[in-house]
Amino acid sequence: MKRKTDRVDAILAQWHQERPDLDVSPMASIGRIRRCAQLLQPRLDGCFEKFGLSSWEFDVLATLRRAGAPHCLAPTALFSALMITSGTMTQRLKGLEAKGLVVRIQNAEDARSMLVQLSHSGLALIDQAVTAHVENERQILSALTPEKLTQMNALLSDLLSILEPE
Amino acid sequence: MKRKTDRVDAILAQWHQERPDLDVSPMASIGRIRRCAQLLQPRLDGCFEKFGLSSWEFDVLATLRRAGAPHCLAPTALFSALMITSGTMTQRLKGLEAKGLVVRIQNAEDARSMLVQLSHSGLALIDQAVTAHVENERQILSALTPEKLTQMNALLSDLLSILEPE
């Protein structure tokens, strides 16, 4: 049984026609990963918006939440985890603090460093948002069988191991 | 044989610890797709830069190149294919025209419409860049077996069919 063709197939066919000298097969996997991510983004954003959050706001709050009680991390830990620069982190935290979702407290053990902590409302909000987010993701994936998802995870994990800085 | 754990596994473990009430399994697939795309981006950009191109410049030129001789499309066709607004397309074309990579010509069949065409240097550049791009992608994927790539394509294609607007 042949699978349905998607737009990446159409692009590959065009390249094959125009550049028969090239073996463009690597475009198939990488193109699909990128296109999936691109199409996923607005679907996820739609859920975040219901909680007044943007994607990056969700990321910061979720990172703090995952860290466990007392839900605080230093800015350095945050921007390292989120793969952004320190200056960007400062900007993000300013915004989240203005919304009352995080508070900045002094780090008793190192006066250079701050600790960013989820506020009560920040904690309550991210807990609700994560619940909805996972449900949204579940809904998006509901058309795929558990077996396929398991396979996909294993394969993507292989790729991720290659891509991740060691 | 168990697969190597990646950072997504670590995130899932944190969520399991902190929110045992949630079944976060959908995060595994979607998280990996997004993280792969995120890590892939700079790897691809690095190749484009060798040709003085940004990612979006490459996208526009590649779309024109794939269309086949005479390598011209209307702006409307371009921004639809690239999923951006018309205003953004105008900006992009202005930049590419300034670099001499495309030319704008009148559409003889519809005076409202323009045709954007690859210039000689634009064609030569994108042909070189695509060759290098595919080789770069091939190198990135070289650690995965052809069988795994085939499986991954089939699974991602299933997901893409769900995500793509019909």
Next chain:
DNA sequence: CGTATATCAGATAGACTGACATTC
């Protein structure tokens, strides 16, 4: 002294919206 932490100001790149003129 040299390194690490965090912040800030300024610059930048990229995108979007809404108004517009033109043509179908």
Next chain:
DNA sequence: CGAATGTCAGTCAATCTGATATAC
């Protein structure tokens, strides 16, 4: 006239860089 095409000006959100102050 209503719809479509492309352009433009203006705005915006998000990022980065480099300089700075402080503390280890």
